[in-house]
Amino acid sequence: MRVTLTIARREFLAYFSTPLAYVFLVVFLAAAAAAPFYFGDFLDRGQADLTPFFDFHPFLFLIFMPAIGMRLWTDERRQGTIELLMTLPITPWQAVMGKFLAAWAFATVAIALTFPIWITVDFLGDPEHSIILTGYFASFLMAGALLAVASSVSALTTSQVIAFVISALVGFLMMVAGLDLVIDAFSAWAPDYLISLVASFSFMTHFAGMTNGLVELNAVIYFVTLIGLFLLINRQVIDLKKAS
Amino acid sequence: MSPLVEVRSLRKKFGAVIAVDDINFAVERGEVLGFLGPNGAGKSTTMKVITGFLPATSGTAIVCGEDIRTNPIGAKRKLGYLPEGAPLYGDMSPEGFLDFVCRTRLMSRSARKKAIANVVDRMALQEVLHRRIETLSKGFRRRVGLAQAILHDPDVLILDEPTDGLDPNQKHEVRELIRSMGDTKAIIISTHILEEVDAVCDRAIIIDHGRIVTDGTPTQLHARSPDYNAVSLKVQSTDTDRTVELLKGLPEIASVELAGPAGEANALLVRPRNGQFIADIVGKNISEANITAVDLHAVIGKLDDVFRAVTTGSDG
Numbered sequence: 001m002r003v004t005l006t007i008a009r010r011e012f013l014a015y016f017s018t019p020l021a022y023v024f025l026v027v028f029l030a031a032a033a034a035a036p037f038y039f040g041d042f043l044d045r046g047q048a049d050l051t052p053f054f055d056f057h058p059f060l061f062l063i064f065m066p067a068i069g070m071r072l073w074t075d076e077r078r079q080g081t082i083e084l085l086m087t088l089p090i091t092p093w094q095a096v097m098g099k100f101l102a103a104w105a106f107a108t109v110a111i112a113l114t115f116p117i118w119i120t121v122d123f124l125g126d127p128e129h130s131i132i133l134t135g136y137f138a139s140f141l142m143a144g145a146l147l148a149v150a151s152s153v154s155a156l157t158t159s160q161v162i163a164f165v166i167s168a169l170v171g172f173l174m175m176v177a178g179l180d181l182v183i184d185a186f187s188a189w190a191p192d193y194l195i196s197l198v199a200s201f202s203f204m205t206h207f208a209g210m211t212n213g214l215v216e217l218n219a220v221i222y223f224v225t226l227i228g229l230f231l232l233i234n235r236q237v238i239d240l241k242k243a244s
Numbered sequence: 245m246s247p248l249v250e251v252r253s254l255r256k257k258f259g260a261v262i263a264v265d266d267i268n269f270a271v272e273r274g275e276v277l278g279f280l281g282p283n284g285a286g287k288s289t290t291m292k293v294i295t296g297f298l299p300a301t302s303g304t305a306i307v308c309g310e311d312i313r314t315n316p317i318g319a320k321r322k323l324g325y326l327p328e329g330a331p332l333y334g335d336m337s338p339e340g341f342l343d344f345v346c347r348t349r350l351m352s353r354s355a356r357k358k359a360i361a362n363v364v365d366r367m368a369l370q371e372v373l374h375r376r377i378e379t380l381s382k383g384f385r386r387r388v389g390l391a392q393a394i395l396h397d398p399d400v401l402i403l404d405e406p407t408d409g410l411d412p413n414q415k416h417e418v419r420e421l422i423r424s425m426g427d428t429k430a431i432i433i434s435t436h437i438l439e440e441v442d443a444v445c446d447r448a449i450i451i452d453h454g455r456i457v458t459d460g461t462p463t464q465l466h467a468r469s470p471d472y473n474a475v476s477l478k479v480q481s482t483d484t485d486r487t488v489e490l491l492k493g494l495p496e497i498a499s500v501e502l503a504g505p506a507g508e509a510n511a512l513l514v515r516p517r518n519g520q521f522i523a524d525i526v527g528k529n530i531s532e533a534n535i536t537a538v539d540l541h542a543v544i545g546k547l548d549d550v551f552r553a554v555t556t557g558s559d560g
Contacts, residue, residue, distance in 0.1 A: 002347075002350065003348055006344065006347040006348055010333075010336075013340075014335050018335065079331050079333075080328075080331035081331045081332065081333055083292070083297050083331060084325075084327055084331050084392070086296075086297050087295045087297050087320060087325045087327070088320065088345065088348045088349070089318075089321040089348065090317075090320075090348055239299075242297065242298060
């Protein structure tokens with residue numbers, strides 16, 4: 001655990017070693033704050049909640065989480081430091097976990113910094129705080145899942161751009177699996193269980209449930225499983241790619 | 245006492261390509277082993293397997309009694325490694341980087357402080373301690389890489405081309421450093437600079453196509469050169485022919501040839517039979533024949549020649 005945290009600490013500080021982190025935070029916060037107003041009908045709805053804010057998170061994260069995760073392993077391989085890292089007395093799991101936790105912590109900072117919108121809605125009305133908290137928790141979990149995807153994809157390539165594009169694409173596919181658009185395409189011919197299987201893989205289904213204020217055990221298990229699965233893939237990819 | 249590093253029937257395949265083919269050797273404490281071979285011979289791959297970066301296809305390496313296959317963490321704790329090209333985290337300062345390495349090695353706060361102060365002093369890193377590593381010169385980066393490797397005072401040091409790309413002064417510094425640690429540790433360095441073998445190594449292994457082709461002390465390697473114990477001789481131009489005749493007649497001498505650079509017909513290279521020492525015989529005979537030697541010295545044979553001889557013998 002100590003070693004994992006050591007790696008996480010180094011990775012986390014690495015985010016702030018360039019101005020990029022600050023640029024990222026500013027753009028992210030601007031987008032996160034502007035979206036509910038422009039697209040989400042935030043004010044005219046006349047309701048004191050953050051539903052339009054959270055509804056927009058999946059699409060926002062689709063772009064921003066791959067951007068956070070893309071450098072995790074690409075840099076390591078491009079600069080050859082992976083050889084240094086993996087010959088220190090650490091296990092591959094500690095490296096994978098440490099890096100993932102750093103990215104997740106950075107994402108959490110970004111998400112937490114959206115708090116003024118919570119204050120705003122509290123100022124304007126009388127929101128249900130527990131629902132908002134659940135919404136943030138759902139965002140946090142979804143960010144983790146997308147980062148796990150980005151981390152394992154970043155281990156596949158030495159190019160950050162490729163890592164970004166592929167992880168955004170994978171994230172997109174997992175997200176749209178639950179949209180009517182996809183469900184309709186399946187419903188014409190596929191049996192019901194297949195449809196519900198495809199839909200159950202979707203971020204949207206699980207995320208939407210939680211932003212309504214329900215901490216669904218299902219959804220939590222889904223996201224945690226997804227994180228674990230992709231980190232497992234991540235670990236395997238590192239072993240595979242080291243040899244080449 | 246058992247050796248600090250033991251490599252047992254090590255094989256490493258990349259797909260169908262055999263990079264390392266059944267290598268066996270051991271390194272004792274107090275030994276500096278030079279790892280030589282043409283590019284692509286398998287030097288780096290062998291080191292990557294010993295340090296646990298790459299898994300062996302078969303066979304294993306044992307570092308301070310810890311098997312890198314079954315106890316990689318234990319083995320990695322006991323060794324220091326400088327990968328080829330000394331990769332470092334460019335976004336960190338040497339201080340932050342060294343502190344990170346200390347932490348992964350589970351050192352306490354006071355141990356970290358002491359270890360860092362020690363290597364900073366040893367590697368003369370004071371002036372760059374707080375600068376970003378990516379802004380440092382190549383020489384300083386290499387020193388940071390070395391500092392990282394010796395931070396925990398390991399018994400085993402594995403350095404992949406530690407002097408590659410450095411200027412002559414820096415090369416000298418690094419060699420001095422390796423020599424200074426050579427008595428108390430087992431050190432493996434890979435290089436393709438052959439003078440380095442003479443400068444720092446107690447023993448050298450030449451590998452080619454993944455196999456060990458020679459293993460011996462630098463002197464033994466020199467002995468494999470066709471020029472080992474040859475005599476380089478210079479006489480007055482007028483005496484050249486007479487000297488050649490005289491020397492060719494001696495039983496200890498295998499051949500005499502003109503070896504001077506173009507336009508200089510009076511420089512001779514006299515090769516002995518069976519690698520014996522002939523400088524005294526040559527000197528005695530020419531002085532008895534009243535030939536004045538302008539220059540006479542024994543040649544120990546170039547390692548380059550040995551290297552070429554043993555690594556181009558196969559299908560290379």
